Each structure stands twice: as structure tokens, then as C-alpha cells.
Amino acid sequence: MGTLSKQDYIKALKKLEKSPSDRIGTLGTLGVVVTGAGAGALGATGLASVFGISTLLGSTTLASVAGGVFIVSNPIGWALGTATAGAAAAYGISKLVHSGGKHEEKKQANIKAMRTEIANYNKEVKKASESEKIGQVAGAFALLLENDLMEEQKVTKILEGVESGEINAEYALSIAQSIIDEASNTSIENQLDISSMTTRSVFVVLYKYMMMLDDTVHQNEITAYQSIMEKYFKLGNDFSSKLLDEAPEISDIDSVLKDLLSLVPTDKQDILLDSLIGIGFSDGEYSDVEKTFVTKVKETLKS
Amino acid sequence: MNATMAQMDLMVLQTETKGMKWLDAVVSLTNKGIPPEVVTRLQELWEVTKTIGEQVYEVGKILVMKIIEFIMANPQLAIGAVLGVAVGSLTSMIPWIGTMIAPVAMAIGGFFGAIAGHRLDKIAKGELSSYKDSSIFADLITIAKEFWKNLAEIFNALKEHFTKEV
Numbered sequence: 001m002g003t004l005s006k007q008d009y010i011k012a013l014k015k016l017e018k019s020p021s022d023r024i025g026t027l028g029t030l031g032v033v034v035t036g037a038g039a040g041a042l043g044a045t046g047l048a049s050v051f052g053i054s055t056l057l058g059s060t061t062l063a064s065v066a067g068g069v070f071i072v073s074n075p076i077g078w079a080l081g082t083a084t085a086g087a088a089a090a091y092g093i094s095k096l097v098h099s100g101g102k103h104e105e106k107k108q109a110n111i112k113a114m115r116t117e118i119a120n121y122n123k124e125v126k127k128a129s130e131s132e133k134i135g136q137v138a139g140a141f142a143l144l145l146e147n148d149l150m151e152e153q154k155v156t157k158i159l160e161g162v163e164s165g166e167i168n169a170e171y172a173l174s175i176a177q178s179i180i181d182e183a184s185n186t187s188i189e190n191q192l193d194i195s196s197m198t199t200r201s202v203f204v205v206l207y208k209y210m211m212m213l214d215d216t217v218h219q220n221e222i223t224a225y226q227s228i229m230e231k232y233f234k235l236g237n238d239f240s241s242k243l244l245d246e247a248p249e250i251s252d253i254d255s256v257l258k259d260l261l262s263l264v265p266t267d268k269q270d271i272l273l274d275s276l277i278g279i280g281f282s283d284g285e286y287s288d289v290e291k292t293f294v295t296k297v298k299e300t301l302k303s
Numbered sequence: 304m305n306a307t308m309a310q311m312d313l314m315v316l317q318t319e320t321k322g323m324k325w326l327d328a329v330v331s332l333t334n335k336g337i338p339p340e341v342v343t344r345l346q347e348l349w350e351v352t353k354t355i356g357e358q359v360y361e362v363g364k365i366l367v368m369k370i371i372e373f374i375m376a377n378p379q380l381a382i383g384a385v386l387g388v389a390v391g392s393l394t395s396m397i398p399w400i401g402t403m404i405a406p407v408a409m410a411i412g413g414f415f416g417a418i419a420g421h422r423l424d425k426i427a428k429g430e431l432s433s434y435k436d437s438s439i440f441a442d443l444i445t446i447a448k449e450f451w452k453n454l455a456e457i458f459n460a461l462k463e464h465f466t467k468e469v
Contacts, residue, residue, distance in 0.1 A: 154315055161318030171358035172314065178307040 017139030133169035309460035344410040392447040396455040
């Protein structure tokens with residue numbers, strides 16, 4: 001007890017999700033105190049007995065999770081679904097941002113996938129029987145754990161609460177949903193705060209911001225962004241790969257900036273401007289065109 | 304602390320109340336020398352619940368549980384002083400629970416005498432300077448502030464959720 005690694009813990013939660021009826025053993029492994037007849041046996045329930053027969057199940061589960069994260073919610077596919085951008089564009093965008101941004105992008109994809117999955121848990125839990133509800137909560141919290149959005153200790157306690165009826169399963173899931181939403185907002189700020197941006201990554205940051213918008217709600221903004229890319233860079237749908245190869249020539253920096261900023265909500269503009277002002281140059285890393293662009297941006301913003 | 308994280312922490316506290324019976328609380332409090340009149344007021348507090356979404360939080364039970372925890376952690380001091388400081392600093396740190404706590408506070412004032420009541424008022428108002436002459440009191444207040452810190456953060460983050468209903 002208490003010596004589970006995080007991965008073991010997540011696996012246990014996933015297992016609990018798959019077979020909530022077997023929760024006595026799994027909850028015991030998680031350190032959740034179970035009262036009643038099953039409690040005596042818990043002490044002897046080791047990791048091996050819980051996971052022994054579930055190796056296959058475990059890996060299947062993991063595989064399906066990975067599939068969910070990386071296929072279901074491919075962020076590029078999501079953002080440019082209507083703009084017919086392919087996997088190459090996705091790769092291009094990843095390459096544009098520095099490693100921190102890459103990590104952020106992955107995290108963002110995870111968050112999007114989680115949001116969808118937790119929404120599903122929410123749907124499922126409403127029709128689930130009492131004993132199945134804990135499985136839904138366990139599944140959702142496993143996702144939060146995987147993404148460092150929650151502490152194991154709290155998960156344990158809350159599962160214990162759901163198990164004993166102290167905590168309403170639907171409510172616990174709604175809180176999980178809120179955590180995802182907040183993590184998503186934080187990520188937007190982090191992304192806008194990338195301190196070492198190139199000319200191109202200024203646009204990538206904006207692009208990524210657009211990407212995080214819900215395409216059903218913010219279709220207008222996304223279209224507007226695409227039209228700005230088209231207007232100033234004449235790159236069309238293929239802009240990401242072209243951005244990789246050559247820095248764009250910009251004729252009217254003020255207009256570009258104005259147009260781009262009009263896409264960002266007022267409360268996020270400051271973060272964006274701070275990031276732009278903070279752009280630094282690494283030796284020889286940026287072309288003259290980029291340097292000119294950034295210098296102009298800085299001058300414009302400072303004035 | 305934002306409201307979401309506060310609810311997460313409150314779920315943990317709610318779970319910790321599991322299996323806590325009022326009778327056990329009565330035994331603990333009575334054995335500590337708390338008069339029945341105060342215990343009765345604590346029972347009123349014990350029964351207070353607040354609902355957020357579909358979740359019923361037994362906030363009163365959580366508060367009493369914590370008050371008992373504080374009393375147990377400070378066995379060396381007069382029970383009146385410990386209880387007074389616990390309730391007084393709780394009220395000063397989470398002002399909006401004043402109405403919930405008031406009956407208990409009044410009972411403490413009545414049964415532990417005017418001095419305890421006066422101290423309680425002072426603590427509630429944050430006028431701690433008058434206790435500088437009593438280092439034990441000052442220490443106890445410091446301990447209480449530290450003790451309630453986490454709970455105060457949680458409750459204050461949820462003030463809107465808690466005060467809009469009822």
C-alpha cells in the first residue's frame with residue numbers, strides 16, 4: 001500500500017473503470033479503505049494479484065488510451081479540418097515552435113482528448129448503475145493523473161468518498177471537467193508566453209491559439225485567421241510548410257498586427273504583447289527579414 | 304485557491320467525515336470538559352449542510368470535526384481557552400460563516416465566562432494585540448491561524464457557492 005508508482009496507479013484506475021464490479025480488490029490496492037466483508041482480504045491483495053491476470057487488459061487499455069489521445073483529437077485535423085491540411089502540416093507546425101512549445105502542443109492534444117473523454121464519462125455515469133459509477137470516476141481521474149492535473153492522494157480520497165456514497169459521482173466528474181477546462185486556459189497563457197519566438201512563431205502562437213478554440217463555436221475566428229494568413233502571406237492552406245522554408249515578406253506590419261490582435265480577446269492581448277516585446281534574438285538563428293519584422297513589431301508596440 | 308480546486312479539497316474533507324457519528328463527537332467533547340449546553344450548540348452546527356451542484360457537503364460536520372481535532376491537538380491548555388481560540392480565529396478567517404458559528408460562540412461566551420467571551424470577540428475582530436501579554440494565548444492564536452489556514456482557503460474560495468443558496 002502506498003508504494004504504487006504513478007503508472008501502476010493509473011493502470012489500477014483504468015482497471016477499475018473496466019470492471020467496477022471488481023472494485024474491492026482494486027480499491028484496496030489504491031489504499032482506499034473498504035468497509036465490510038471484503039476488507040479483511042484487502043491486506044493480502046497485492047499488486048500482482050490485481051494486475052496478474054490483467055496484463056493483456058492493461059496493455060489493451062493503454063493502447064486504447066494512446067489511440068484516443070493521438071488519433072481521436074489530432075489538433076491539426078481539428079483546427080484545419082475545413083482547410084484540408086494534412087499530417088505534413090501538423091509536422092510543420094510542430095517544428096516551428098521550440099521544444100517547450102512542442103511539449104505544450106502535446107499537452108494541449110491530451111487536454112482536448114481528455115475533455116472529450118470526460119464528457120463521455122459524464123454521459124455514461126448518468127445511465128450507469130451505482131456500482132458502475134465509480135468506474136466512470138476512476139477512468140476520468142486516471143486521465144487527470146496521467147496529465148499531472150491531480151494528486152494521487154486526493155484521487156484516492158475522492159474515490160473512497162464515491163465508493164462510500166459521501167461524494168456524488170456526477171458531481172466528481174463535473175469537477176474533473178472543470179479542471180480540464182482550467183488546464184486548457186492555463187495552457188493558452190503558457191503558449192502565448194513563449195519567450196523566444198521567431199517571426200513565424202508569432203503566427204504559430206496565434207495559430208495555436210485559434211486551434212484551441214472550439215471550432216463549432218469559434219468558426220468565425222478560425223476563418224478570419226486563415227484569411228489573414230492568406231491576405232498577407234498568400235500561402236493559403238499550405239502556409240505551414242512554406243513558413244518552414246522561408247520567412248514571409250510583410251509589407252504592412254501595422255495592419256498584420258492589428259488584424260491578428262483583433263482575433264485575440266482583450267484579456268489575452270496583454271499576454272501576447274508581452275510575449276512579442278520579449279522576443280529575443282539568438283545568434284544567427286533568424287534571418288534578416290525576421291529580425292526586421294520583430295524589430296518593427298517591437299517599435300510599434302512600444303509606441 | 305480557485306473554486307474548482309477548493310471543491311476538490313472539500314470532496315477530500317467530506318470523505319474524511321465518513322463514519323463520523325455525532326455520538327462519538329459528543330463523547331469526545333464531553334470527556335474534554337465541554338459543557339452540554341455548548342455541545343448542543345455544536346450539534347446545531349454539525350447538522351448544517353451546503354449543496355453545490357449535486358453534491359451535499361456536510362460543512363458543519365467538517366467544521367466540528369476540525370474543531371475537535373484542534374482541541375485534541377492542544378490538550379495542555381484550558382478547554383475554554385482552546386475552544387474559544389478555535390472558534391474565534393475560525394470566524395475571523397472565514398467571516399461569512401459567522402451566522403453558522405454564532406450560536407456556538409455565544410454558548411462559549413456564556414459558559415466559559417466573560418473573559419473567554421471577551422477574548423473571543425477580540426480574536427474575531429482581529430484585535431490580537433491585547434493578548435501580547437499572554438504568550439500562551441498568542442501562541443495558541445498563531446497555532447489556530449495555521450491550523451485553519453487550509454480550511455479557510457477552501458471555504459473562502461467557495462463563498463459564492465455557499466452563500467448564494469439557502
